[in-house]
Amino acid sequence: MHTTATIDYEYIVSGRCVLELDYGATRELGPGDTVIQNGTRHAWRNPFREPCVIVYALVGAHHAKVSHG
Secondary structure (H helix, E strand, C coil): CECCCEEEEEEEEECCEEEEECCCCEEEECCCCEEEEECCCEEEECCCCCCCEEEEEEEECCCCCCCCC
């Protein structure tokens, strides 16, 4: 699990992956799915046989809950 001081835009190009959030929720994502996160504590997993290609755009942001040290 990790948290970033960014606003993250993710787009699944091919393959599948699982996004896990800190409260235990998981979402399986596939081609065409989009995720937008704003300082969210999360983890990415690929339990599948095929690679997952994701395009990321990260925009710096200040989040009081994210340590900058």
